[in-house]
Amino acid sequence: xxxxxxxxxxxxxxxxxATPPESxxxxxxxxxxxxxxxxxxxxxxxxxSGVYVLALIIIIFGFxxxxxxxxxxxxxxxxxxxxxxxxxxxxxLLPMAAGNxxxxxxxxxxxxxxxxxxxxxxxxxxxxASVIAILSGAVIGLVxxxxxxxxxxxxxxxxxxxxxILSAVTVAISGGQQIxxxxxxxxxxxxxxxxxxxxxxxxxxxxxxxxLWAFLEYRPGGRAIYATGGNPRAAxxxxxxxxxxxxxxxxxxxAISAFAGVLLASTLGAGTPTVGPPYLLPAFTAVFLGxxxxxxxxxxxxxxxxxxxxxxxGVKGLQLAGAPIYLPDLFNGLALLLAVALAVRSRxxx
Amino acid sequence: MDTALxxxxxxxxxxxxxxxxxxxxxxxxxxxxxxxxxxxSGKSTLVKVLAGVxxxxxxxxxxxxxxxxxxxxxGAGDSLGLRFVHQDLGLxxxxxxxxxxxxxxxxxxxxxxxxxxxxxxxxxxxxxxALGYDVDVRRPVIxxxxxxxxxxxxxxxxxxxxxxxxxxxxxxxxxNLPATEARRLFELIRRVRDNGTAILFVSHxxxxxxxxxxxxxxxxxxxxxxxxxxxxxxxxxxxxxxxGAKLAQETGLEEPYTAAGSVALSIESLGGRVIDNLNxxxxxxxxxxxxxxxxxxxxxxxxxxxxxxxxxxxxxxAGKVLPAMKPHxxxxxxxxxxxxxxxxxxxxxxxxxxxxxxxxDTNRNKRFGLIxxxxxRKDTLAWLRRLNVRPPQPETRIEDLSGGNQQKVILSRWLRxxxxxxxxxxxxxxxxxxxxxxxxSLIEEAANEGMAVLIASTDEAELARLCHRVLxxxxxxxxHEMFAPNMTADELTARTIGGTV
Numbered sequence: 001x002x003x004x005x006x007x008x009x010x011x012x013x014x015x016x017x018a019t020p021p022e023s024x025x026x027x028x029x030x031x032x033x034x035x036x037x038x039x040x041x042x043x044x045x046x047x048x049s050g051v052y053v054l055a056l057i058i059i060i061f062g063f064x065x066x067x068x069x070x071x072x073x074x075x076x077x078x079x080x081x082x083x084x085x086x087x088x089x090x091x092x093l094l095p096m097a098a099g100n101x102x103x104x105x106x107x108x109x110x111x112x113x114x115x116x117x118x119x120x121x122x123x124x125x126x127x128x129a130s131v132i133a134i135l136s137g138a139v140i141g142l143v144x145x146x147x148x149x150x151x152x153x154x155x156x157x158x159x160x161x162x163x164x165i166l167s168a169v170t171v172a173i174s175g176g177q178q179i180x181x182x183x184x185x186x187x188x189x190x191x192x193x194x195x196x197x198x199x200x201x202x203x204x205x206x207x208x209x210x211x212l213w214a215f216l217e218y219r220p221g222g223r224a225i226y227a228t229g230g231n232p233r234a235a236x237x238x239x240x241x242x243x244x245x246x247x248x249x250x251x252x253x254x255a256i257s258a259f260a261g262v263l264l265a266s267t268l269g270a271g272t273p274t275v276g277p278p279y280l281l282p283a284f285t286a287v288f289l290g291x292x293x294x295x296x297x298x299x300x301x302x303x304x305x306x307x308x309x310x311x312x313x314g315v316k317g318l319q320l321a322g323a324p325i326y327l328p329d330l331f332n333g334l335a336l337l338l339a340v341a342l343a344v345r346s347r348x349x350x
Numbered sequence: 351m352d353t354a355l356x357x358x359x360x361x362x363x364x365x366x367x368x369x370x371x372x373x374x375x376x377x378x379x380x381x382x383x384x385x386x387x388x389x390x391s392g393k394s395t396l397v398k399v400l401a402g403v404x405x406x407x408x409x410x411x412x413x414x415x416x417x418x419x420x421x422x423x424x425g426a427g428d429s430l431g432l433r434f435v436h437q438d439l440g441l442x443x444x445x446x447x448x449x450x451x452x453x454x455x456x457x458x459x460x461x462x463x464x465x466x467x468x469x470x471x472x473x474x475x476x477x478x479x480a481l482g483y484d485v486d487v488r489r490p491v492i493x494x495x496x497x498x499x500x501x502x503x504x505x506x507x508x509x510x511x512x513x514x515x516x517x518x519x520x521x522x523x524x525x526n527l528p529a530t531e532a533r534r535l536f537e538l539i540r541r542v543r544d545n546g547t548a549i550l551f552v553s554h555x556x557x558x559x560x561x562x563x564x565x566x567x568x569x570x571x572x573x574x575x576x577x578x579x580x581x582x583x584x585x586x587x588x589x590x591x592x593x594g595a596k597l598a599q600e601t602g603l604e605e606p607y608t609a610a611g612s613v614a615l616s617i618e619s620l621g622g623r624v625i626d627n628l629n630x631x632x633x634x635x636x637x638x639x640x641x642x643x644x645x646x647x648x649x650x651x652x653x654x655x656x657x658x659x660x661x662x663x664x665x666x667x668a669g670k671v672l673p674a675m676k677p678h679x680x681x682x683x684x685x686x687x688x689x690x691x692x693x694x695x696x697x698x699x700x701x702x703x704x705x706x707x708x709x710x711d712t713n714r715n716k717r718f719g720l721i722x723x724x725x726x727r728k729d730t731l732a733w734l735r736r737l738n739v740r741p742p743q744p745e746t747r748i749e750d751l752s753g754g755n756q757q758k759v760i761l762s763r764w765l766r767x768x769x770x771x772x773x774x775x776x777x778x779x780x781x782x783x784x785x786x787x788x789x790x791s792l793i794e795e796a797a798n799e800g801m802a803v804l805i806a807s808t809d810e811a812e813l814a815r816l817c818h819r820v821l822x823x824x825x826x827x828x829x830h831e832m833f834a835p836n837m838t839a840d841e842l843t844a845r846t847i848g849g850t851v
Contacts, residue, residue, distance in 0.1 A: 218720035220712040227709055230698040237658065237695055238709045238763075239681035297700055 050293040050306045054313060061317030068320045076198060082312045083201035084109075084264050089283035089290075089304050090208055091256030094249040096287050096299045097216065099229035100155035102250060104144060105257040105283055107166035108137050110276020112261030114170045116187075117179040117271045126187035130262045137258020138251050140166065145247030155250075163277070170273040180270035191266035201263045208256065213301040225249060226298065285311065285332050289339035311335055353413070354379045354517045354548030355432075360410040362395050362572075369395040370406065371572040377517065379415075382539065382549045384563035384580075386556070386592055388782040392572040393552050397521050401434055402426050415516045431516035433507035435523055439499055447487035447494075448474045451506050477505045481538045496644055497531035501538055508542055517548040522780070524558055530643050530847045536562045556585050557811075568592055593783055603637075603834035607818035611635040612668070614771045614802030615655075615685075620663035622647070622654045626826040628663075632771065632802045637793070639813035640806040641842050642823035648806050649690065651823075652775040655804070656680050656687040668770055681710060686764035688757075690775040690806075696760045697748050704730045704744035707763050733762040738788055754785025761792060771802045778812060790816055810846070811839035822846055 061069040068074060088105050095102040112133040119129035140162065147158040193200040216222035227235040228245045236242045260279070265271055289310070290303030314335075315328045357375035361368065370392045377383045387393050398404045400412070405422035412419040414430035427434075441450050448470050452458075459469040474487040483501045491499050500523055508515050520539070524532040532555075539562055543549055553559055559566055560580060568575040568591040575591050611634030620628040625647040632638045642648030654661045657677040665672045667683045680687070689695040698706055704723070707730045708715065715725035727744045734742040737758040739751070748756055757777065764772055774793070778786040793816060797803050807813050813820050814837050822830040822845040830845045 214720065218723075220721065223705065223709065223712045223721070226701070226705075227698055230700055231694070233695050234698060235709075237656070237677050237687060237689060239678040240709075241678055 050310050054310045057314050065320045078312050078316050079202045080199045082308050083205040084260050085282045086308045087205045087260040088257055088279045089286040091253040092283045093287050093299050094252045097229050098225045098246050098249045102253045103159040104162040106277040106280030107163040108140050108254050108257040109261040109279050111166045111170045112137050112258035113265040113271045114173045116262050116265045118173050121179050121182040126184035133262050134258045138255040141251035141254025145250040149243040149247050174273050178272045188269050191263055209301055282332050285336040292342045356413040358411040360406045362404050362406050368572050373574045377548045379546045379548050382543055382563045384559040384566040385552045387569035391569040431513050433515050434519045435503045435507050437522045439503040441491045443492035444490055446490050447502055450491055497534050515547050519550045521552045602814050606833045607636045616666045618664040622650050622661050624650050624826040634800045634802050635797055637797045637803040637817045639817035639820035641813055641820050641846050643846050646823040647826040648823050652773045652806050684770035686769035686772045688774045688777055699749040702745045702747055706748050706759050710767055737762045754781040757781055774805045776807050810842040814839040
């Protein structure tokens with residue numbers, strides 16, 4: 001039972017689209033196959049490669065450490081642990097789709113986490129504290145947006161600067177100490193509630209993912225974001241208000257990261273200033289790796305979620321198989337390099 | 351052994367298509383050979399074989415001045431004396447002429463590891479002077495005119511080095527040049543030829559072929575159709591070889607515009623970087639052309655009107671004032687712009703045709719508040735069919751289409767909006783003969799249905815063919831105005847340089 005349920009659930013987010021178009025696979029690839037032809041051929045294989053790799057990982061560890069890996073407990077652990085990372089990467093995905101970086105997502109998460117705890121610590125109602133924390137994320141995004149759009153600072157620099165400023169703010173809020181007292185029990189329930197044995201943050205993340213997916217795929221606003229990311233000059237001449245689009249995506253990524261911070265605060269029930277920034281790299285890895293999947297060369301929601309689970313399942317399997325403690329960072333770092341290399345290669349292949 | 355380039359039995363297969371089919375070619379030293387053909391006829395494939403990008407099928411043979419050429423190696427042609435100037439020129443815009451000449455071959459005057467700038471500059475100036483250009487060699491090349499930049503690229507290609515230059519291959523060098531600058535380039539090509547260098551000149555413009563080439567080789571569907579001496583053939587005959595069937599002779603409009611339509615566009619004392627106090631009215635159904643050399647303001651006007659740069663003066667569309675720098679307002683008021691630089695300013699290269707066509711108005715194909723992709727596909731397909739885009743597949747990426755088809759996609763994007771005023775900037779640049787004629791009749795059709803059209807173009811024949819009236823700009827001002835049916839391409843060209851015919 002455990003085997004089946006694991007496989008089904010782990011790939012549930014992706015298997016709906018995962019049937020490879022078999023008719024397209026066998027094409028003889030001579031060295032002189034031109035660009036167009038080669039791409040059409042590889043499309044079917046490449047854009048779902050993540051699904052195959054995920055399946056491979058599951059099979060390998062299923063044989064290697066069947067007693068611990070192929071369990072519902074393990075699935076739940078992976079889902080719960082990745083919900084926050086997935087949420088941050090979904091936020092990051094928006095500015096990335098519009099052609100901008102947001103290096104402040106990790107720091108925004110940290111600030112919001114610290115803020116929601118501190119506000120309760122000084123006696124504020126949990127709901128109000130959460131709302132303020134999320135709004136603070138939106139304000140951070142707005143400042144990013146203004147710096148990028150109105151002052152024409154490259155988003156890489158602008159959000160890197162913001163990230164450093166936020167680290168300072170976070171330490172200032174915390175007073176350099178862990179905050180773990182005065183937290184409302186209701187607030188802790190936000191993350192600890194379970195439905196069908198799965199923690200609430202997984203559902204929140206799923207909800208955000210579905211909303212974002214529908215928005216990017218099926219709303220004019222989503223088209224405007226992709227158009228801006230694809231060719232900002234052409235987008236402007238097509239009547240898209242590029243500045244607004246860019247600023248909006250940064251506001252959204254700020255708010256979503258802050259929401260992730262609130263959920264993490266609720267999960268941990270305590271916080272230190274160092275909690276947030278480590279979320280940045282995995283989120284980037286997921287977005288980049290996701291861009292090589294499903295819709296190649298374009299960052300997208302389904303690819304990002306697939307990437308998250310691909311990385312998490314690999315790391316978890318290695319851990320269960322007794323890999324050393326430094327492994328997750330190594331694995332994520334290698335995956336990021338590989339993802340970007342793949343993305344560049346697929347862009348060049350065009 | 352008296353040939354600069356010998357090509358025998360070169361075939362290249364791309365998947366299911368035969369891009370080149372057993373092509374033979376022989377060019378003598380000091381000969382200017384034009385290579386003509388529609389987009390997709392195999393011209394660029396042949397150039398790329400010579401550049402070492404593509405490897406032909408076994409049995410092919412290429413010799414440069416009697417030396418065998420090894421296929422598929424990037425430097426092979428270079429070491430035999432083949433030199434290339436591609437359409438994009440390959441210059442580093444931010445660097446000056448001296449530096450650009452040194453790219454690839456290094457600086458010539460270096461003592462103890464230090465570049466001797468004065469001697470380098472002097473040598474660079476000499477090199478350009480030999481081609482008939484007097485250029486400040488310490489200026490970044492981006493500040494030079496297009497023909498000067500082309501000259502720099504050619505100077506770099508023919509600069510004497512260790513290996514003698516046997517053959518210069520020019521891949522559409524005039525695509526971005528107005529007629530006057532193209533003429534200067536021809537003078538330059540003659541000078542290179544007079545040194546005994548063979549020249550292979552790839553071009554879409556038959557007028558240029560007749561102006562400069564000694565012989566012309568026509569490619570069609572990957573096959574060599576014919577090679578003719580230019581003096582033995584007429585332009586019509588050459589076009590027939592290129593397209594395979596005789597096209598109807600293009601003639602201009604027979605009647606001037608009689609002001610029946612309302613005023614779609616009115617411009618009062620418009621000013622920009624170059625444009626100075628320009629006044630103009632365009633009526634519904636009227637096609638107005640703008641001619642001028644580069645730097646005359648011709649290339650500035652379309653963007654200025656649409657909101658792509660700061661301007662002074664008043665622009666009204668159907669009586670309402672159009673603010674500067676706000677393309678979204680221009681679109682809302684019923685204006686469309688097909689810009690000249692398709693890749694950088696119009697197309698979303700990585701997006702599909704459906705997304706490219708519908709981008710201006712994505713609200714049109716909604717169902718329950720969400721975009722319906724199937725509705726969009728239908729909508730797009732109707733436009734692709736109407737404009738005869740090939741292939742008519744809404745989910746194909748636009749970058750997979752030929753230049754002419756890409757341009758038709760951009761055109762359908764705007765025709766779908768049924769604008770009151772459509773501004774076109776060099777709408778058929780780099781487009782093959784067949785697609786060009788189709789685009790022209792689409793423009794004509796739209797004007798007949800009451801759309802006002804403003805066309806800026808470097809192709810005077812295009813203006814003579816389409817326009818009721820053409821403004822000739824020089825130094826930012828309207829210097830001359832010509833009306834159908836009494837205008838010809840030659841006369842327009844003459845007016846852009848300031849001559850009278």
